[in-house]
């Protein structure tokens with residue numbers, strides 16, 4: 069058994085093994101989680117958590133599923149934060165600066181305090197991606213924000229009341245749909261399929277006895 | 293940083309052999325070798341871990357013990373507890389499950405003019421789809437074809453796939469990619485728009501499309517955004533605990549339970565799409581899992597109890613590369629892309645003991661053999677593991693490749709002080725995917741009229757083993773299909789009187805089958821809370 073540390077969940081003290089993540093520690097303490105727990109591995113953003121270590125004035129944020137407990141950690145989970153999600157029609161919007169002004173005008177009130185970046189559980193440069201969004205540089209915003217798990221912690225800290233992950237979501241969709249280079253070979257293949265080019269070939273495969281399919285499969289050439 | 297002396301010693305051997313190993317292309321196993329390996333080491337072949345079903349449509353068939361308990365478990369409610377005469381929701385199409393398959397279905401049903409609603413256990417997007425890292429297959433390159441894709445998937449699935457479903461999977465694949473692209477999913481592309489594609493285990497052409505190693509997250513968050521843009525109602529933190537039928541025997545809705553307040557609600561629907569995903573959190577045979585918190589095979593239980601057949605429910609996929617160290621990420625997925633990019637599997641002695649791109653079942657069995665009978669595993673707190681030599685990637689493709697192509701992996705290990713650019717990582721198979729599931733026809737319908745199914749809850753598309761990248765593909769292809777078909781069908785359905793009489797019939801079957809159980813199902817969530825003297 070590894071050493072025990074003191075952790076305070078919502079102010080109440082529990083002793084838990086130091087090797088656990090915050091999420092596992094809550095379960096060790098006896099919590100049966102419903103909220104604040106999704107992928108359990110840093111992808112879904114369900115487990116946003118804020119904490120302070122006694123004696124340290126810094127307020128920190130993390131994902132409970134991928135952060136180890138520390139001694140004298142005061143923890144509050146943040147399983148939901150009311151973000152603003154603007155509704156739009158992806159077919160009708162255009163990747164211009166106007167669209168951000170229209171849907172998320174508050175981004176232009178950013179005061180450059182960098183609190184969002186300091187709080188980001190993924191270590192992203194959040195202030196920078198908001199700056200890109202302001203300038204309509206959606207490709208850069210998309211790249212900079214790509215690893216965002218939409219946990220919402222940055223937005224809890226923002227004096228300008230920006231819903232950063234939603235801004236980034238819009239930028240990525242605009243980039244993916246309108247700005248990224250178009251893929252021609254995809255269109256060509258779909259065209260071929262629709263014209264029935266592969267039907268016979270496939271039907272032939274489907275009609276073959278298993279032994280023949282095994283033969284084909286085991287001797288197929290593999291691209292280097 | 294590895295501090296364990298045995299690990300440190302072994303790493304030295306790995307480093308010393310790296311230059312030589314990197315030039316090797318270990319030969320692929322012959323069909324016979326694979327056969328013997330699987331039968332001896334793959335968890336699916338441990339007969340004592342399976343139980344014969346005594347009742348239901350698959351009576352006489354075998355499933356994992358843990359699943360048998362749930363399939364033959366007690367309903368959480370009795371018919372008398374629920375007032376079906378005043379439904380809380382009344383819709384055309386009810387989608388159960390807010391993952392990739394459910395969201396795709398809902399979007400297509402909405403596109404087709406249906407009044408559609410999603411009900412999901414946790415939040416929309418708290419799902420296996422969100423976690424997929426590696427990518428999605430589609431034969432869209434000039435040297436590839438849907439027929440080649442068919443051959444790879446059919447062989448990889450041990451020649452057991454339902455042919456019409458596989459046909460649909462491969463021919464609809466390029467269109468699925470275009471659909472996602474047009475919704476704004478950012479696939480990795482070259483400057484001229486050509487898709488950047490790689491191999492996955494068992495592929496004969498490089499047809500794995502990716503969005504870095506956040507492929508599933510990128511797809512899921514885009515679909516979720518689209519669901520919200522269309523104002524499709526999402527009833528979250530609510531589970532389906534039973535399907536409802538009408539007096540004609542057709543599926544006609546579901547009983548819902550609020551996960552927090554336990555309040556019961558009734559949803560009436562003309563058609564229902566079951567998209568509840570997988571079962572990793574049942575921890576078959578005690579394996580760790582890569583799955584999300586809500587992956588508890590609920591859909592199999594709901595459908596089985598209502599009378600739907602399952603196909604290949606005895607086949608599970610153990611992903612060869614689950615994290616074996618450190619303990620905090622035990623079982624978490626190390627994407628296959630790490631091997632696609634050139635990292636090799638190395639044993640404790642520094643030997644490249646197999647070709648890293650064999651199919652998943654073969655790779656998993658081979659790693660289990662290395663760690664058991666051959667005694668070439670590296671001891672970890674939870675058991676054993678072998679090395680995945682990640683620094684090879686940058687030796688092959690240049691510095692910066694890891695950060696650019698597999699940032700999630702770099703971050704996952706980085707959080708625990710391991711720099712995968714410089715140090716190899718320890719891996720061991722993890723319970724990953726439910727190959728089998730509810731049987732459907734190519735219009736997506738199950739054995740029960742008006743009950744459609746899509747995604748990981750379905751069985752048959754992949755046969756007895758699924759290739760990497762074919763699941764993200766199937767949830768889009770068959771999710772869309774289910775949404776289109778269910779909404780089309782809804783136009784002609786008139787729902788009869790709602791009933792839960794199949795629950796009574798099921799209870800009678802349990803009794804007649806001599807099954808006396810205190811297990812309640814569906815399971816809904818795993819129970820990880822430590823109960824220390826509680827009441």
Ligand SMILES: Cc1cc2nc3c(=O)[nH]c(=O)nc-3n(C[C@H](O)[C@H](O)[C@H](O)COP(=O)(O)OP(=O)(O)OC[C@H]3O[C@@H](n4cnc5c(N)ncnc54)[C@H](O)[C@@H]3O)c2cc1C
Nearest residue numbers: 389391392393419420421426427532569747748761763764
């Ligand atoms: C870590 C990981 C990596 C993967 N990588 C890849 C990859 O690279 N390529 C690939 O092709 N595939 C991959 N897969 C597999 C693939 O992601 C999944 O099989 C697929 O996304 C499943 O989609 P789904 O919509 O069927 O289920 P899910 O996405 O799991 O969604 C199911 C939803 O149903 C909900 N639900 C469950 N029970 C109930 C209930 N009773 N009532 C209401 N709602 C319920 C769940 O909460 C969840 O939201 C990966 C899987 C994992 C876990």
Ligand code: SF4
Nearest residue numbers: 188216217219220222
């Ligand atoms: S940018 Fe904000 S929402 Fe995204 S991961 Fe960072 S803190 Fe979470």
Ligand code: SF4
Nearest residue numbers: 178179181182184226
């Ligand atoms: S927290 Fe808000 S105001 Fe401060 S830098 Fe970030 S976006 Fe700007």
Ligand code: FES
Nearest residue numbers: 106107108113133
């Ligand atoms: S539970 Fe998904 S990020 Fe922590």
